[in-house]
Amino acid sequence: MSTVADHILPAPAAVAAAPAVTAARRTATAPAFWWTGLAAAVAWAALGLVTSLWPNKPVGFSDWAFTEEFALGSGAVALVLAVLAFVPGALGRAAPRVRKAGPWLVALALGFAVWEVFTAKLGTLPPPFFAPPQSLVEVYATDWARLLESAGASLRLLALGIAIGAAAGFVTGVLIGWSRQASYWIHPVLRILGPVPTTALLPVSFYFFPSSWSTAIFLIALGTAFPVAILTWSGVAGVHKNYYDVARTMGASPWFLVLRVAIPAALPQVFVGLFMGLGAAFSTLVVAEMLGVKAGLGWYLTWAQGWAAYPNMYAALIVMALLFSGVITLLFVLRDRVLSWQKGVVKW
Structure with missing residues:
Protein backbone atom coordinates (compact mmCIF):
# COMPACT_ATOMS: atom_id res chain seq x y z
CA MET A 1 0.00 0.00 0.00
CA SER A 2 1.55 3.29 -1.15
CA THR A 3 2.00 6.22 1.19
CA VAL A 4 2.35 9.93 0.66
CA ALA A 5 6.11 9.63 1.08
CA ASP A 6 6.26 7.20 -1.82
CA HIS A 7 4.81 9.86 -4.11
CA ILE A 8 7.02 12.67 -2.80
CA LEU A 9 10.38 10.97 -2.32
CA PRO A 10 12.13 9.52 -5.40
CA ALA A 11 12.60 5.81 -5.63
CA PRO A 12 16.12 4.45 -4.98
CA ALA A 13 16.39 3.22 -8.58
CA ALA A 14 15.48 6.66 -9.91
CA VAL A 15 18.05 8.29 -7.63
CA ALA A 16 20.72 5.90 -8.84
CA ALA A 17 19.80 6.45 -12.48
CA ALA A 18 19.78 10.29 -12.22
CA PRO A 19 23.59 10.75 -12.44
CA ALA A 20 23.73 8.42 -15.42
CA VAL A 21 21.02 10.38 -17.24
CA THR A 22 22.77 13.67 -16.45
CA ALA A 23 26.09 12.31 -17.71
CA ALA A 24 24.42 11.05 -20.88
CA ARG A 25 22.91 14.46 -21.51
CA ARG A 26 26.26 16.15 -21.01
CA THR A 27 27.88 13.71 -23.41
CA ALA A 28 25.18 14.34 -25.99
CA THR A 29 25.49 18.12 -25.74
CA ALA A 30 29.29 18.22 -25.53
CA PRO A 31 30.91 19.25 -28.83
CA ALA A 32 32.67 16.47 -30.68
CA PHE A 33 36.26 16.56 -31.85
CA TRP A 34 36.62 18.80 -34.89
CA TRP A 35 38.29 16.54 -37.45
CA THR A 36 37.80 19.00 -40.31
CA GLY A 37 39.50 21.66 -38.23
CA LEU A 38 42.46 19.35 -37.69
CA ALA A 39 42.66 18.75 -41.46
CA ALA A 40 42.56 22.52 -42.02
CA ALA A 41 45.35 22.99 -39.47
CA VAL A 42 47.50 20.42 -41.27
CA ALA A 43 46.81 22.11 -44.63
CA TRP A 44 47.78 25.56 -43.33
CA ALA A 45 50.90 24.15 -41.64
CA ALA A 46 51.90 22.51 -44.91
CA LEU A 47 51.39 25.83 -46.69
CA GLY A 48 53.69 27.55 -44.20
CA LEU A 49 56.36 24.88 -44.59
CA VAL A 50 56.24 24.98 -48.39
CA THR A 51 56.48 28.76 -48.38
CA SER A 52 59.37 28.87 -45.92
CA LEU A 53 61.50 25.85 -46.85
CA TRP A 54 61.16 25.83 -50.64
CA PRO A 55 63.38 28.59 -52.09
CA ASN A 56 61.72 31.14 -54.34
CA LYS A 57 62.61 31.36 -57.99
CA PRO A 58 64.33 34.75 -58.42
CA VAL A 59 62.53 37.32 -60.54
CA GLY A 60 65.00 39.64 -62.26
CA PHE A 61 67.40 40.97 -59.66
CA SER A 62 65.06 40.66 -56.70
CA ASP A 63 63.18 38.08 -54.68
CA TRP A 64 59.56 38.12 -53.50
CA ALA A 65 59.28 40.15 -50.31
CA PHE A 66 57.23 39.15 -47.24
CA THR A 67 57.77 35.43 -47.92
CA GLU A 68 58.71 34.63 -44.34
CA GLU A 69 55.89 36.79 -43.00
CA PHE A 70 53.40 34.88 -45.13
CA ALA A 71 54.81 31.57 -43.89
CA LEU A 72 54.57 32.71 -40.26
CA GLY A 73 50.99 33.86 -40.83
CA SER A 74 50.08 30.48 -42.27
CA GLY A 75 51.66 28.77 -39.27
CA ALA A 76 49.71 31.01 -36.90
CA VAL A 77 46.44 30.10 -38.63
CA ALA A 78 47.37 26.42 -38.37
CA LEU A 79 48.07 26.77 -34.64
CA VAL A 80 44.72 28.47 -33.99
CA LEU A 81 42.85 25.81 -35.95
CA ALA A 82 44.67 23.02 -34.09
CA VAL A 83 43.72 24.52 -30.73
CA LEU A 84 40.08 24.84 -31.84
CA ALA A 85 40.13 21.23 -33.06
CA PHE A 86 41.47 19.78 -29.79
CA VAL A 87 39.46 22.15 -27.55
CA PRO A 88 36.02 22.28 -29.22
CA GLY A 89 34.50 24.20 -26.31
CA ALA A 90 36.75 27.18 -27.09
CA LEU A 91 34.55 28.06 -30.03
CA GLY A 92 31.59 28.91 -27.79
CA ARG A 93 28.49 30.11 -29.56
CA ALA A 94 30.42 30.60 -32.80
CA ALA A 95 31.07 26.85 -33.05
CA PRO A 96 28.37 26.07 -35.66
CA ARG A 97 29.54 28.82 -38.01
CA VAL A 98 33.24 28.01 -37.65
CA ARG A 99 32.65 24.28 -38.11
CA LYS A 100 30.54 24.97 -41.18
CA ALA A 101 33.47 26.88 -42.68
CA GLY A 102 35.87 23.97 -42.08
CA PRO A 103 35.90 22.57 -45.65
CA TRP A 104 36.43 26.09 -47.01
CA LEU A 105 39.40 26.57 -44.68
CA VAL A 106 40.97 23.41 -46.09
CA ALA A 107 40.25 24.45 -49.68
CA LEU A 108 41.63 27.94 -49.06
CA ALA A 109 44.93 26.58 -47.75
CA LEU A 110 45.26 24.18 -50.68
CA GLY A 111 44.45 26.96 -53.14
CA PHE A 112 47.11 29.21 -51.61
CA ALA A 113 49.60 26.33 -51.79
CA VAL A 114 48.96 25.74 -55.50
CA TRP A 115 49.17 29.48 -56.12
CA GLU A 116 52.46 29.70 -54.22
CA VAL A 117 54.06 26.74 -56.01
CA PHE A 118 53.18 27.83 -59.55
CA THR A 119 54.24 31.46 -59.02
CA ALA A 120 56.99 31.93 -56.44
CA LYS A 121 58.51 28.44 -56.46
CA LEU A 122 58.35 27.22 -60.07
CA GLY A 123 57.64 30.44 -61.97
CA THR A 124 55.22 28.60 -64.28
CA LEU A 125 52.85 31.58 -64.27
CA PRO A 126 54.91 34.43 -65.71
CA PRO A 127 55.53 37.60 -63.70
CA PRO A 128 54.53 40.38 -63.43
CA PHE A 129 51.09 39.29 -64.61
CA PHE A 130 50.91 36.62 -61.92
CA ALA A 131 52.31 37.25 -58.46
CA PRO A 132 52.44 34.94 -55.40
CA PRO A 133 50.25 35.41 -52.32
CA GLN A 134 53.00 37.15 -50.35
CA SER A 135 52.93 39.97 -52.91
CA LEU A 136 49.39 40.76 -51.73
CA VAL A 137 50.69 40.88 -48.16
CA GLU A 138 53.28 43.40 -49.33
CA VAL A 139 50.61 45.58 -50.97
CA TYR A 140 48.38 45.56 -47.89
CA ALA A 141 51.35 46.32 -45.64
CA THR A 142 52.84 49.15 -47.70
CA ASP A 143 49.90 50.68 -49.59
Whole structure:
Protein backbone atom coordinates (compact mmCIF):
# COMPACT_ATOMS: atom_id res chain seq x y z
CA MET A 1 0.00 0.00 0.00
CA SER A 2 1.55 3.29 -1.15
CA THR A 3 2.00 6.22 1.19
CA VAL A 4 2.35 9.93 0.66
CA ALA A 5 6.11 9.63 1.08
CA ASP A 6 6.26 7.20 -1.82
CA HIS A 7 4.81 9.86 -4.11
CA ILE A 8 7.02 12.67 -2.80
CA LEU A 9 10.38 10.97 -2.32
CA PRO A 10 12.13 9.52 -5.40
CA ALA A 11 12.60 5.81 -5.63
CA PRO A 12 16.12 4.45 -4.98
CA ALA A 13 16.39 3.22 -8.58
CA ALA A 14 15.48 6.66 -9.91
CA VAL A 15 18.05 8.29 -7.63
CA ALA A 16 20.72 5.90 -8.84
CA ALA A 17 19.80 6.45 -12.48
CA ALA A 18 19.78 10.29 -12.22
CA PRO A 19 23.59 10.75 -12.44
CA ALA A 20 23.73 8.42 -15.42
CA VAL A 21 21.02 10.38 -17.24
CA THR A 22 22.77 13.67 -16.45
CA ALA A 23 26.09 12.31 -17.71
CA ALA A 24 24.42 11.05 -20.88
CA ARG A 25 22.91 14.46 -21.51
CA ARG A 26 26.26 16.15 -21.01
CA THR A 27 27.88 13.71 -23.41
CA ALA A 28 25.18 14.34 -25.99
CA THR A 29 25.49 18.12 -25.74
CA ALA A 30 29.29 18.22 -25.53
CA PRO A 31 30.91 19.25 -28.83
CA ALA A 32 32.67 16.47 -30.68
CA PHE A 33 36.26 16.56 -31.85
CA TRP A 34 36.62 18.80 -34.89
CA TRP A 35 38.29 16.54 -37.45
CA THR A 36 37.80 19.00 -40.31
CA GLY A 37 39.50 21.66 -38.23
CA LEU A 38 42.46 19.35 -37.69
CA ALA A 39 42.66 18.75 -41.46
CA ALA A 40 42.56 22.52 -42.02
CA ALA A 41 45.35 22.99 -39.47
CA VAL A 42 47.50 20.42 -41.27
CA ALA A 43 46.81 22.11 -44.63
CA TRP A 44 47.78 25.56 -43.33
CA ALA A 45 50.90 24.15 -41.64
CA ALA A 46 51.90 22.51 -44.91
CA LEU A 47 51.39 25.83 -46.69
CA GLY A 48 53.69 27.55 -44.20
CA LEU A 49 56.36 24.88 -44.59
CA VAL A 50 56.24 24.98 -48.39
CA THR A 51 56.48 28.76 -48.38
CA SER A 52 59.37 28.87 -45.92
CA LEU A 53 61.50 25.85 -46.85
CA TRP A 54 61.16 25.83 -50.64
CA PRO A 55 63.38 28.59 -52.09
CA ASN A 56 61.72 31.14 -54.34
CA LYS A 57 62.61 31.36 -57.99
CA PRO A 58 64.33 34.75 -58.42
CA VAL A 59 62.53 37.32 -60.54
CA GLY A 60 65.00 39.64 -62.26
CA PHE A 61 67.40 40.97 -59.66
CA SER A 62 65.06 40.66 -56.70
CA ASP A 63 63.18 38.08 -54.68
CA TRP A 64 59.56 38.12 -53.50
CA ALA A 65 59.28 40.15 -50.31
CA PHE A 66 57.23 39.15 -47.24
CA THR A 67 57.77 35.43 -47.92
CA GLU A 68 58.71 34.63 -44.34
CA GLU A 69 55.89 36.79 -43.00
CA PHE A 70 53.40 34.88 -45.13
CA ALA A 71 54.81 31.57 -43.89
CA LEU A 72 54.57 32.71 -40.26
CA GLY A 73 50.99 33.86 -40.83
CA SER A 74 50.08 30.48 -42.27
CA GLY A 75 51.66 28.77 -39.27
CA ALA A 76 49.71 31.01 -36.90
CA VAL A 77 46.44 30.10 -38.63
CA ALA A 78 47.37 26.42 -38.37
CA LEU A 79 48.07 26.77 -34.64
CA VAL A 80 44.72 28.47 -33.99
CA LEU A 81 42.85 25.81 -35.95
CA ALA A 82 44.67 23.02 -34.09
CA VAL A 83 43.72 24.52 -30.73
CA LEU A 84 40.08 24.84 -31.84
CA ALA A 85 40.13 21.23 -33.06
CA PHE A 86 41.47 19.78 -29.79
CA VAL A 87 39.46 22.15 -27.55
CA PRO A 88 36.02 22.28 -29.22
CA GLY A 89 34.50 24.20 -26.31
CA ALA A 90 36.75 27.18 -27.09
CA LEU A 91 34.55 28.06 -30.03
CA GLY A 92 31.59 28.91 -27.79
CA ARG A 93 28.49 30.11 -29.56
CA ALA A 94 30.42 30.60 -32.80
CA ALA A 95 31.07 26.85 -33.05
CA PRO A 96 28.37 26.07 -35.66
CA ARG A 97 29.54 28.82 -38.01
CA VAL A 98 33.24 28.01 -37.65
CA ARG A 99 32.65 24.28 -38.11
CA LYS A 100 30.54 24.97 -41.18
CA ALA A 101 33.47 26.88 -42.68
CA GLY A 102 35.87 23.97 -42.08
CA PRO A 103 35.90 22.57 -45.65
CA TRP A 104 36.43 26.09 -47.01
CA LEU A 105 39.40 26.57 -44.68
CA VAL A 106 40.97 23.41 -46.09
CA ALA A 107 40.25 24.45 -49.68
CA LEU A 108 41.63 27.94 -49.06
CA ALA A 109 44.93 26.58 -47.75
CA LEU A 110 45.26 24.18 -50.68
CA GLY A 111 44.45 26.96 -53.14
CA PHE A 112 47.11 29.21 -51.61
CA ALA A 113 49.60 26.33 -51.79
CA VAL A 114 48.96 25.74 -55.50
CA TRP A 115 49.17 29.48 -56.12
CA GLU A 116 52.46 29.70 -54.22
CA VAL A 117 54.06 26.74 -56.01
CA PHE A 118 53.18 27.83 -59.55
CA THR A 119 54.24 31.46 -59.02
CA ALA A 120 56.99 31.93 -56.44
CA LYS A 121 58.51 28.44 -56.46
CA LEU A 122 58.35 27.22 -60.07
CA GLY A 123 57.64 30.44 -61.97
CA THR A 124 55.22 28.60 -64.28
CA LEU A 125 52.85 31.58 -64.27
CA PRO A 126 54.91 34.43 -65.71
CA PRO A 127 55.53 37.60 -63.70
CA PRO A 128 54.53 40.38 -63.43
CA PHE A 129 51.09 39.29 -64.61
CA PHE A 130 50.91 36.62 -61.92
CA ALA A 131 52.31 37.25 -58.46
CA PRO A 132 52.44 34.94 -55.40
CA PRO A 133 50.25 35.41 -52.32
CA GLN A 134 53.00 37.15 -50.35
CA SER A 135 52.93 39.97 -52.91
CA LEU A 136 49.39 40.76 -51.73
CA VAL A 137 50.69 40.88 -48.16
CA GLU A 138 53.28 43.40 -49.33
CA VAL A 139 50.61 45.58 -50.97
CA TYR A 140 48.38 45.56 -47.89
CA ALA A 141 51.35 46.32 -45.64
CA THR A 142 52.84 49.15 -47.70
CA ASP A 143 49.90 50.68 -49.59
CA TRP A 144 47.05 50.23 -47.10
CA ALA A 145 46.46 53.98 -46.75
CA ARG A 146 45.76 54.48 -50.47
CA LEU A 147 43.59 51.36 -50.59
CA LEU A 148 41.61 52.50 -47.56
CA GLU A 149 41.11 55.96 -49.05
CA SER A 150 39.97 54.44 -52.35
CA ALA A 151 37.54 52.08 -50.59
CA GLY A 152 36.08 55.00 -48.62
CA ALA A 153 35.59 57.04 -51.79
CA SER A 154 33.85 54.13 -53.50
CA LEU A 155 31.57 53.59 -50.50
CA ARG A 156 30.53 57.25 -50.41
CA LEU A 157 29.79 57.28 -54.12
CA LEU A 158 27.95 53.97 -53.92
CA ALA A 159 25.86 54.98 -50.89
CA LEU A 160 24.70 58.24 -52.47
CA GLY A 161 23.88 56.66 -55.83
CA ILE A 162 22.01 53.68 -54.35
CA ALA A 163 20.06 55.85 -51.88
CA ILE A 164 18.90 58.26 -54.59
CA GLY A 165 18.16 55.49 -57.08
CA ALA A 166 16.30 53.29 -54.58
CA ALA A 167 14.12 56.20 -53.42
CA ALA A 168 13.33 57.34 -56.96
CA GLY A 169 12.65 53.80 -58.17
CA PHE A 170 10.43 53.03 -55.18
CA VAL A 171 8.27 56.13 -55.65
CA THR A 172 8.06 55.55 -59.40
CA GLY A 173 7.06 51.91 -58.94
CA VAL A 174 4.33 52.79 -56.45
CA LEU A 175 2.96 55.46 -58.83
CA ILE A 176 2.89 53.05 -61.78
CA GLY A 177 1.32 50.25 -59.76
CA TRP A 178 -1.34 52.47 -58.17
CA SER A 179 -2.25 55.07 -60.80
CA ARG A 180 -3.34 54.12 -64.30
CA GLN A 181 -2.55 57.60 -65.57
CA ALA A 182 1.00 57.45 -64.20
CA SER A 183 1.39 53.98 -65.70
CA TYR A 184 0.28 55.30 -69.09
CA TRP A 185 3.03 57.91 -69.20
CA ILE A 186 5.90 56.30 -67.24
CA HIS A 187 5.67 52.63 -68.20
CA PRO A 188 6.63 53.14 -71.89
CA VAL A 189 9.67 55.16 -70.81
CA LEU A 190 10.81 52.33 -68.55
CA ARG A 191 10.31 49.78 -71.30
CA ILE A 192 12.48 51.80 -73.70
CA LEU A 193 15.24 53.08 -71.41
CA GLY A 194 15.33 50.20 -68.92
CA PRO A 195 17.24 47.69 -71.11
CA VAL A 196 19.88 50.30 -72.07
CA PRO A 197 23.10 49.76 -70.03
CA THR A 198 23.80 52.75 -67.83
CA THR A 199 27.46 52.75 -68.85
CA ALA A 200 26.36 53.44 -72.44
CA LEU A 201 25.00 56.79 -71.23
CA LEU A 202 28.36 57.84 -69.80
CA PRO A 203 29.43 60.15 -72.68
CA VAL A 204 26.05 61.92 -72.71
CA SER A 205 26.00 62.26 -68.94
CA PHE A 206 29.39 63.99 -68.91
CA TYR A 207 27.89 66.73 -71.06
CA PHE A 208 24.88 67.42 -68.82
CA PHE A 209 26.55 67.17 -65.42
CA PRO A 210 29.24 69.57 -64.16
CA SER A 211 31.65 66.97 -62.78
CA SER A 212 32.55 63.32 -63.07
CA TRP A 213 31.45 62.82 -59.45
CA SER A 214 27.88 63.97 -60.12
CA THR A 215 27.84 61.97 -63.36
CA ALA A 216 28.80 58.80 -61.49
CA ILE A 217 26.09 59.41 -58.87
CA PHE A 218 23.48 59.90 -61.59
CA LEU A 219 24.46 56.72 -63.44
CA ILE A 220 24.57 54.61 -60.27
CA ALA A 221 21.17 55.96 -59.25
CA LEU A 222 19.80 55.27 -62.72
CA GLY A 223 21.07 51.69 -62.71
CA THR A 224 19.51 51.11 -59.28
CA ALA A 225 16.21 52.88 -60.00
CA PHE A 226 15.09 50.81 -63.00
CA PRO A 227 14.93 47.34 -61.36
CA VAL A 228 13.53 48.81 -58.14
CA ALA A 229 10.78 50.61 -60.08
CA ILE A 230 9.86 47.54 -62.14
CA LEU A 231 9.75 45.16 -59.16
CA THR A 232 7.90 47.68 -56.95
CA TRP A 233 5.32 48.20 -59.69
CA SER A 234 4.94 44.43 -60.01
CA GLY A 235 4.50 44.06 -56.25
CA VAL A 236 1.89 46.83 -55.94
CA ALA A 237 -0.03 45.66 -58.99
CA GLY A 238 0.00 42.06 -57.72
CA VAL A 239 -1.71 42.79 -54.38
CA HIS A 240 -4.97 40.83 -54.20
CA LYS A 241 -8.05 43.04 -54.47
CA ASN A 242 -9.63 41.34 -51.45
CA TYR A 243 -7.13 43.17 -49.22
CA TYR A 244 -8.35 46.49 -50.56
CA ASP A 245 -12.00 45.45 -50.22
CA VAL A 246 -11.55 44.50 -46.57
CA ALA A 247 -9.75 47.78 -45.82
CA ARG A 248 -12.43 49.83 -47.61
CA THR A 249 -15.24 48.17 -45.64
CA MET A 250 -13.45 49.34 -42.48
CA GLY A 251 -13.39 52.93 -43.76
CA ALA A 252 -9.80 53.09 -45.03
CA SER A 253 -8.78 56.16 -47.03
CA PRO A 254 -6.84 55.97 -50.33
CA TRP A 255 -3.66 57.02 -48.52
CA PHE A 256 -4.17 54.22 -46.00
CA LEU A 257 -4.60 51.73 -48.84
CA VAL A 258 -1.32 52.83 -50.37
CA LEU A 259 0.77 53.14 -47.21
CA ARG A 260 -0.63 50.29 -45.11
CA VAL A 261 -1.84 47.76 -47.67
CA ALA A 262 -0.10 48.12 -51.06
CA ILE A 263 3.43 49.02 -49.92
CA PRO A 264 3.79 46.39 -47.14
CA ALA A 265 2.50 43.70 -49.48
CA ALA A 266 4.97 44.79 -52.19
CA LEU A 267 8.05 44.94 -49.92
CA PRO A 268 9.38 41.47 -50.85
CA GLN A 269 9.40 42.49 -54.49
CA VAL A 270 11.03 45.81 -53.58
CA PHE A 271 13.96 43.99 -51.96
CA VAL A 272 14.33 41.75 -55.01
CA GLY A 273 14.59 44.91 -57.10
CA LEU A 274 17.22 46.28 -54.70
CA PHE A 275 19.31 43.12 -55.02
CA MET A 276 19.11 43.38 -58.81
CA GLY A 277 19.93 47.08 -58.70
CA LEU A 278 23.05 46.49 -56.60
CA GLY A 279 24.63 44.45 -59.40
CA ALA A 280 24.08 47.27 -61.89
CA ALA A 281 25.30 49.82 -59.33
CA PHE A 282 28.57 47.93 -58.71
CA SER A 283 29.44 47.65 -62.40
CA THR A 284 28.51 51.27 -63.06
CA LEU A 285 30.59 52.42 -60.10
CA VAL A 286 33.73 50.66 -61.34
CA VAL A 287 33.34 51.90 -64.92
CA ALA A 288 32.67 55.47 -63.81
CA GLU A 289 35.71 55.47 -61.52
CA MET A 290 37.92 53.99 -64.23
CA LEU A 291 36.87 56.53 -66.86
CA GLY A 292 36.23 59.76 -65.02
CA VAL A 293 36.22 59.83 -61.23
CA LYS A 294 39.65 60.57 -59.75
CA ALA A 295 39.19 58.42 -56.64
CA GLY A 296 37.88 55.02 -55.64
CA LEU A 297 38.77 51.40 -56.24
CA GLY A 298 38.05 51.64 -59.98
CA TRP A 299 40.53 54.50 -60.22
CA TYR A 300 43.02 52.42 -58.17
CA LEU A 301 42.67 49.55 -60.66
CA THR A 302 43.41 51.89 -63.58
CA TRP A 303 46.39 53.38 -61.75
CA ALA A 304 47.84 49.95 -60.91
CA GLN A 305 47.37 48.71 -64.48
CA GLY A 306 49.08 51.80 -65.86
CA TRP A 307 52.16 51.14 -63.73
CA ALA A 308 52.03 47.35 -64.38
CA ALA A 309 51.60 46.88 -60.62
CA TYR A 310 49.57 43.72 -60.95
CA PRO A 311 49.82 42.73 -57.25
CA ASN A 312 48.19 46.07 -56.40
CA MET A 313 45.48 45.35 -58.94
CA TYR A 314 44.75 41.91 -57.47
CA ALA A 315 44.75 43.36 -53.96
CA ALA A 316 42.20 46.00 -55.03
CA LEU A 317 40.02 43.34 -56.65
CA ILE A 318 39.95 41.37 -53.39
CA VAL A 319 39.03 44.50 -51.42
CA MET A 320 36.32 45.27 -53.99
CA ALA A 321 34.87 41.76 -53.73
CA LEU A 322 34.80 41.89 -49.92
CA LEU A 323 33.28 45.38 -49.97
CA PHE A 324 30.50 44.54 -52.38
CA SER A 325 29.80 41.26 -50.59
CA GLY A 326 29.51 43.18 -47.32
CA VAL A 327 27.00 45.60 -48.86
CA ILE A 328 24.84 42.68 -50.05
CA THR A 329 25.08 41.05 -46.60
CA LEU A 330 23.89 44.30 -44.97
CA LEU A 331 20.95 44.39 -47.37
CA PHE A 332 20.07 40.81 -46.37
CA VAL A 333 20.12 41.85 -42.70
CA LEU A 334 17.93 44.87 -43.44
CA ARG A 335 15.50 42.72 -45.40
CA ASP A 336 15.20 40.22 -42.56
CA ARG A 337 14.47 42.98 -40.07
CA VAL A 338 11.97 44.85 -42.23
CA LEU A 339 10.14 41.68 -43.28
CA SER A 340 10.28 39.96 -39.89
CA TRP A 341 6.49 40.29 -39.63
CA GLN A 342 6.18 38.18 -42.80
CA LYS A 343 8.31 35.31 -41.50
CA GLY A 344 6.61 32.04 -42.31
CA VAL A 345 4.48 33.67 -45.00
CA VAL A 346 7.10 34.73 -47.55
CA LYS A 347 9.68 32.13 -48.56
CA TRP A 348 13.07 33.28 -49.89
